[in-house]
Amino acid sequence: MFFKQFFDKKLAQTSYMVACQKTQEAIIIDPKRVIDEYEEVAKSEGFNITQVTETHIHADFASGLRDAAKRFNATAYVSDEGGENWKYENMPEDTVYLKDGDIINVGNVELKVVHTPGHTPESISFVLTDRGGGSDEPMGIFTGDFLFVGDIGRPDLLEEAAKMEGTTEEGANAMFDSLKKLNDYPDFMQVWPGHGAGSACGKSLGAVPLSTLGYERKNNWVFEYENKDAFIKELTSDQPEPPSYFAQMKKVNKAGLPEFKVKEVEVGTPDKLPGQLFDLRSKEEFKKGFKKGAINIPYNDKFLQFAGWYVDYEQPMTVIANPEYSKTLQEDLASIGFDNLKLIVPEDKADKYFDDSYENVTPEELVENHEDKHILDVRSTSEYKEGNLDNAHHIHFGHLDEKEVPFNTDDTIYVHCQSGVRSAIAMSALKARGFDNVVNIEKGYAGIKEAMN
Structure with a gap:
């Protein structure tokens, strides 16, 4: 069996590739929208990506599920749990819809579906058993936004970000019940979560990329509670404010986005700057002089976490930045579902617009x-x-x-x-x-x- 974890630092998001080395079949779990990295790994290992799946309709990043199914001619597997409001739309005709207890076979590797609602109603987890390696015991569980290292998925995003009233209480109750399902599994089973420290999908996520169920039982606060009311009170208190772009992600990941492709973005200094303006210089440079109306988000590892609060999906975007960032910037913005970068103003030529300072x-x-x-x-x-x-x-x-x-x-x-x-x-x-x-x-x-x- 082959196993690889992909961590996107800018999103604090984790995706995975699992493959059967005997049959050379591979599956991607929770793919991000820019999927080149998966293709490179599969090619270097000699795998065919035959399947792609995800644990739920994500709210914090744009999914690569449909793009991966198209590029690799892979079968998509998605949750069919959670009721009519939580069904995927515009999926390929050969999509397989999953219920609790269903099995995905990747060559001789088995992924068993466990319905684990709480973060969202349709959330599922995948228990992996390496049948090809001769094991009948589960090696680990892909938990998505259900169980994290040191924390658990928040149940309030649908209400806080998508304004769906009453879903916080429903989610918190469901999360308590989902946790009880883990009682059926051994301490040695590994936990492979969908996020790490820096994500707004929980309030105290650990920076360690994986754990074991036994370690979490002893150290994760969520296992301390036998009383449901006390658990719900703790779970729903002091959660971080969700960035405003989360509401947009829930919509586009349910319905799908156009296939992402890097394009040639105009570079220049026209008299009129189109759309919203982001200045990607350091705060030290920005304060000396800037165009009033620009939002200053330095282009570093926290760019997406901060820019997501201010992106207007109805407008094109102009950025003041190094033109060499064009490709990576398009990829970063695509990962939160924004594809309308219109103009890059070079940093060394932007002073013609400056009319303010602080x-x-x-x-x-x-x-x-x-x-x-x-x-x-x-x-x-x-x-x-x-x-x-x-x-x-x-x-x-x-x-x-x-x-x-x-x-x-x-x-x-x-x-x-x-x-x-x-x-x-x-x-x-x-x-x-x-x-x-x-x-x-x-x-x-x-x-x-x-x-x-």
Whole structure:
């Protein structure tokens, strides 16, 4: 048997390839939308990708399920659980629809379907048994967004991101029951989750890429609860705010997206910039000069986690960035379902558009008479609850393009996050809304606490 784990750091998302080395057949589990990597591995190993499947209709990234089925001429396997509202649409004619207890055979490797609702109603897991290796015991379980290392999938995304009322309570109840299904499996069985640390699909995901069921039983908080009400209370409290693009992902992954292909994107400095504007330079460069209205999201490993809050799927996009990023940027945006990158303005030629800037202040400067200042805390709700300035107003940085800001546009507003990264993004969003007198606090709340001691 062949096993490979693929981890996308920018999405904190994990997909897998399993193959039977005797028959050279391979399956991809939870593929991301850019599927070149799977093709390269299969080619180097001499495998034919004959099947593709996923654990549920994803909310946090654009699925490569349909693209993989088309490119590799592979049979798609999808969940048929969860009721009429959770059925896949626009699938290939030969798609196999799975129920609890069904078996997928990949050569001599067996994947048994276990319906594990909670994160979403249609969620399924796959228990792997290496029949070709002579085993009747399960080697591991692909849990998707059901069980993580150190955590469990959140049940509130459908209500928080997709505005489906009542689904949080239903999901939490189902998750408790799904956990009980694991009682049938041995401690030595490995756990292969769909996400790691950095994902918003849980609140305390571990950074270790895999675990065992026995280790999780001893160390994962979810196994401490025998009382359902207590479990539900803990599960539904203090979950991180889901990025706004999650609602879009649920729609497009259910119905499908056009096949993704890298294209030639225009590079230049036209008089008018089309659509929404993202400035991908560092926050240090951005603050010196920028075009008002641009959202500053530095192009690094956290780009997608931050940009997903602000992407407008109804508009084309212009970016200020290095044109050499064109291919990777298209691939990154495609992974959250956005295919309309229209223009790249080279960083070294963008100053012709600049009409604004902002200033930083040190934490020491802020704490002097801070009681008399207008302060905006843009951290997460959980961070804010753990400690805050008494006179600070709180709005999550990702909601600054939509929520009412409790200050006048001509007020001097001091903005902070935890360390200074998210507040820089918030500065650009506030500037875009017409708040001209905003000041960024260096080092964030961590620096403020140190300055006050």
